[in-house]
Structure formats: structure tokens, C-alpha cells
Amino acid sequence: MNIHEYQGKEILKRYGVRIQEGIVAESPDKAVEAAKQIMAQTNSKFVVVKSQIHAGGRGKGKVQGSEQRGVALAKSVEDVRQISENLIGKVLVTHQTGPEGKKVNKVLVAQDVFYPGESEPKEMYLGILLDRSKACNVIMASTEGGMDIEEVAEKTPEKIVKEWIDPAVGLQAFQARKIAFGLGLQGEAFKEMVKFVTSLYKAYVDTDASMFEINPVLKTSDNKILAVDAKVNLDDNALYRHPDLANLRDITEEDPLEVEASSNDLNYVKLDGNVGCMVNGAGLAMATMDIIKLSGGEPANFLDVGGGANAKTVEAGFRIILKDPNVKAILINIFGGIVRCDRVATGVVEAYKAIGDIPVPIIVRLQGTNAAEGAKIIDESGLKVQSAVELKEAAEKVRAVVANL
Ligand code: GDP
Ligand code: MN
Numbered sequence: 001m002n003i004h005e006y007q008g009k010e011i012l013k014r015y016g017v018r019i020q021e022g023i024v025a026e027s028p029d030k031a032v033e034a035a036k037q038i039m040a041q042t043n044s045k046f047v048v049v050k051s052q053i054h055a056g057g058r059g060k061g062k063v064q065g066s067e068q069r070g071v072a073l074a075k076s077v078e079d080v081r082q083i084s085e086n087l088i089g090k091v092l093v094t095h096q097t098g099p100e101g102k103k104v105n106k107v108l109v110a111q112d113v114f115y116p117g118e119s120e121p122k123e124m125y126l127g128i129l130l131d132r133s134k135a136c137n138v139i140m141a142s143t144e145g146g147m148d149i150e151e152v153a154e155k156t157p158e159k160i161v162k163e164w165i166d167p168a169v170g171l172q173a174f175q176a177r178k179i180a181f182g183l184g185l186q187g188e189a190f191k192e193m194v195k196f197v198t199s200l201y202k203a204y205v206d207t208d209a210s211m212f213e214i215n216p217v218l219k220t221s222d223n224k225i226l227a228v229d230a231k232v233n234l235d236d237n238a239l240y241r242h243p244d245l246a247n248l249r250d251i252t253e254e255d256p257l258e259v260e261a262s263s264n265d266l267n268y269v270k271l272d273g274n275v276g277c278m279v280n281g282a283g284l285a286m287a288t289m290d291i292i293k294l295s296g297g298e299p300a301n302f303l304d305v306g307g308g309a310n311a312k313t314v315e316a317g318f319r320i321i322l323k324d325p326n327v328k329a330i331l332i333n334i335f336g337g338i339v340r341c342d343r344v345a346t347g348v349v350e351a352y353k354a355i356g357d358i359p360v361p362i363i364v365r366l367q368g369t370n371a372a373e374g375a376k377i378i379d380e381s382g383l384k385v386q387s388a389v390e391l392k393e394a395a396e397k398v399r400a401v402v403a404n405l
Contacts, residue, residue: 001234002054003248006108008212008230011245015203017196018226020218022110024052031084032077034109039077046112047074049083051092053102054253056215056231059147061094063087064101070094073112080109105252113228117221123228124183125149125160126197127213128204136164137204139171139197141179145216171201185219192225200227207245208238257320264316266305273298274405275398276321276330276360280309280339288333291391295399300327307338314344315351322358329361329401331394336368345374349381361401362386365394 009019021041023034035047051058051070058070068086084107093101114121125145131138142160144152152159161182163175173194180193196217204212211233218228239246251259261268267282275297279285282304289299301321305313314332321327334344348364365388366374378387388394 001236001239001246001249002253003232003234003245004052004054004106004250005050005230006052006106007248008232009227011203011207011232012200012214012227012230015199015206017199017203018192018224019230020048020110020113020226020228022050022108024106024108025084026088026106028081028084028088031088031107031109032081035074035077035080038109038111042111044112044115045075046115047080048072048110048112049074049080049087050108050110051087051104052106052108053092053097053104054250055094055096055102056229057094057096057147058092061092061097063104064091064093066090070104083107102253113218113220113226115221119219119221119223121221122219123216124219125152125215126179126200126217127211127215128201128209129211129213131164134164136166137201139163139165139175139179139201141183143183149215165201167205170205171198173198176201187223189219189223189225192223196225196227207232207242208235209233210235257323260323261303261316261320264313264320266303266313266317266320268304268317268320269302270324271299271301272326273300274326274328275402276300276303276324276327277333278303278305278314278317278321278330279333280305280307280335284333284335288331291333291395292331292398295395295402297329297398297402300324309334309339309344309347311347311350314347315354318351318355318358322355322360327360328405329363329398330358331398332362332364333391333394334364334366334368336366336370336374340370341366341368341374342370342377345377348385349377349383352381352383352385358384363388363394363397363401365389365391367391 006024025031025034038047061070070092072083074080087104091101123146125142127140140162144159165171176194176197179197180190185193213231214227216228275292277288279288285304292299305317362385375387
């Protein structure tokens with residue numbers, strides 16, 4: 001589960017990580033109020049207005065049909081109002097949102113932390129994530145933080161230092177020092193960074209996160225280290241241990257079809273192809289997507305209806321697949337192990353009748369317990385559904401359908 005920057009920063013603050021302070025606002029009026037408060041607290045006329053969406057690249061991203069960037073420095077209260085009006089309710093397009101962009105519902109009005117002082121403010125990068133290949137957490141750090149970190153990773157990977165942390169042992173003090181040293185820090189800033197990394201790692205572990213990415217981590221002109229951004233991903237499977245964190249979910253940021261699927265206990269992931277598929281079991285679903293590709297089609301989704309597929313789950317699955325306008329054919333591939341094929345076939349027929357006329361060809365492959373009875377039910381239903389027993393046969397029928405698209 002992804003959360004917003006302002007929520008990620010609240011978590012960090014609880015763990016003693018110094019952050020760029022801010023107040024979240026849902027309207028230009030509230031943003032102005034927030035700005036006045038921050039300006040009074042910081043004794044500065046500048047604040048930054050930051051759109052809150054579940055995607056990065058906001059600083060370079062632009063609002064659809066305007067020149068407004070997703071993160072902007074405001075030099076007066078009037079600026080704050082103008083920028084907030086340009087952002088709230090509008091669609092922001094960044095390199096992470098895709099061309100359709102994401103609607104901005106809230107902005108974070110934050111203190112300006114790039115103030116002048118004894119040294120230049122310096123943007124660094126710090127990320128913690130899970131490295132499954134090493135069964136470790138990995139901390140990545142770079143002196144080249146800011147908005148072009150993807151380019152740094154691609155062109156000058158030597159500028160990213162990595163430190164692997166054995167989760168059973170935890171972060172050792174020498175490792176935090178190695179990161180701070182790798183970032184070229186000295187004196188007060190070095191000490192601050194050691195503290196920063198240590199607190200950040202604790203936040204990452206305690207919240208069962210799979211990613212904490214702070215870009216930029218800023219060394220201010222007076223040598224403080226603070227988190228200016230926070231991109232956090234929490235492990236869905238651990239959310240039951242953290243009801244307070246589960247409450248941070250913002251379903252307006254998620255794909256509506258995926259939300260509907262999860263409320264029906266279906267595992268659905270939307271993809272870009274034209275052949276929808278409904279399968280029981282994640283492994284079989286992956287294999288089915290391969291079959292669709294080998295047949296010349298592109299999978300429109302991953303959908304695992306689980307072990308106990310019945311008319312209700314099949315119907316919910318059908319409805320979700322059909323809401324995707326790209327779907328031009330559907331392949332149902334069910335292995336009757338726990339569930340009997342005749343029961344699934346009855347479910348398919350009932351679901352079909354409940355939904356009404358389904359405008360795309362459907363191929364149903366049933367194998368396992370009572371496969372023959374299942375195929376008979378499909379064939380005799382009088383519906384425009386083709387049955388197949390062997391996977392090869394199903395693949396050929398998909399190929400024939402796809403060839404006609
Ligand atoms: P992202 O583009 O979605 O990653 O959003 P960030 O929160 O990282 O902000 C983007 C950029 O805005 C940063 O890299 C900074 O250059 C700039 N920025 C953020 N906070 C401030 C600030 O307080 N003052 C100024 N002048 N610039 C800021
Ligand atoms: Mn950032």
C-alpha cells in the first residue's frame with residue numbers, strides 16, 4: 001500500500017527523523033491559512049506548495065493544460081492561493097503517473113527549507129528497501145539527490161552507495177556511519193546523518209514497510225539533515241498488525257477496478273492487453289497469461305478467483321473484467337481440484353445470464369474433477385461460450401479469436 005508524502009512524513013516524525021514541516025490542505029482557503037501559520041512559525045515569507053498524489057516526479061510534472069508544476073515555491077500568501085487553485089481538483093501528469101495523470105485532492109503547504117546561510121543547501125538521496133535476492137534490507141544513498149535520481153542510477157551507478165542489512169541482526173552503528181561517510185559529510189552534518197539513518201531504519205522495520213525513499217534528504221545551509229520528501233510503501237500482508245497505518249489508505253488513488261476486486265476478495269491486477277482472463281490459483285493465472293501471449297494476444301489483467309470459485313465469485317470476476325473497455329475476449333481457465341468443474345460451469349452460465357449479453361467471445365477451459373460434466377453444461381447452455389478441455393485447445397481458440405480482432 002502506498003501512502004501520501006504528508007503521511008509518510010508524519011510517521012518519520014514519530015520516529016525522530018527531522019522533516020520539512022508542513023500542513024496538509026484540501027482547499028485554497030485552507031492552504032492560505034496553513035501558509036500563514038507556517039510563515040509565522042518559520043519567520044519566512046516563503047513556503048512550498050506540494051501536490052499530494054501517489055506518484056513521484058511532481059517537481060517536474062505539470063498540471064494538464066497548464067504550466068503549473070506539481071511542487072512550487074510560493075513567495076507570498078497570494079502565490080499560495082494561486083498555486084493551490086492551479087493544483088487542487090486538477091490532473092497532474094508526471095513521468096510516474098502515465099499520460100492520464102492523477103487528480104490532486106490535497107496539497108501540502110511546507111516550510112521553505114532551501115534558505116540561504118553559511119553553506120549551500122545540498123540535496124541527497126536515501127532509500128531503504130527489501131533486496132529479495134540477498135534476503136536483506138538494503139540502504140541506498142547518493143550525494144546526487146533531487147529530481148534526477150533515475151538518471152544517476154542509470155548513467156553513474158558508482159555514485160550510489162549501498163549497505164545491506166541482515167534483518168535478523170539489524171542496522172549496526174558502523175553501517176550508519178558508513179552511509180554518512182559515503183555521503184561525504186563531516187562534523188555536525190555527519191552526526192545528524194547517522195541519527196537520521198538510524199531512525200529511518202527503525203521506522204522502516206517497525207511499520208513493516210517494503211520501501212522508504214527520501215529524495216531529497218537535505219543538508220540545510222546550517223548543517224541540519226532533514227527529509228524533504230517521503231515515498232513510503234507498506235507491506236499489505238502486514239497491515240493487519242497496524243490498524244492505524246491501514247487507516248492511511250486512500251482508495252481514490254487506486255485503480256477503481258482493483259478496489260472493487262479486493263472488496264470481493266479477488267486478486268486482480270489490471271494490465272494493458274486485450275484478452276481478459278479468470279483463473280483459479282496464482283501460478284495457473286501466470287501460466288494462462290503466458291498462453292495468451294503465445295497465442296498472439298496480450299493479457300488485459302491478472303485475476304485469481306481463489307480456490308472456492310462459485311457463481312458469485314465468477315460473476316464478480318466477469319463484471320470486473322468487462323468494465324475494462326480494452327477487453328475483446330475472455331479466457332476462463334479453471335482447474336477443478338478443490339472445486340468441481342460442473343459447479344464452476346454452472347457458475348459461469350449463471351453469471352453470464354445474470355450479466356446479460358456479454359459482447360465478447362468467451363473460452364472456458366475446465367480441467368480436473370468432473371471436467372466432462374462441466375464441458376457438457378457449457379456446450380448445452382446455448383450461450384456464446386466455447387469450451388475446451390486441453391490447454392492447447394483453449395490456446396488455439398484464443399488464437400482464432402485474437403486473429404479476428
Ligand atoms: P517529487 O518531484 O515528487 O519527488 O517532489 P519533492 O518533494 O522531491 O520536491 C521536488 C523538488 O522541489 C525538490 O527536489 C526540491 O528541489 C524542490 N523543493 C522541495 N522543497 C523545497 C523548499 O522548501 N524550497 C525550495 N526552494 N525548493 C523545494
Ligand atoms: Mn522527491
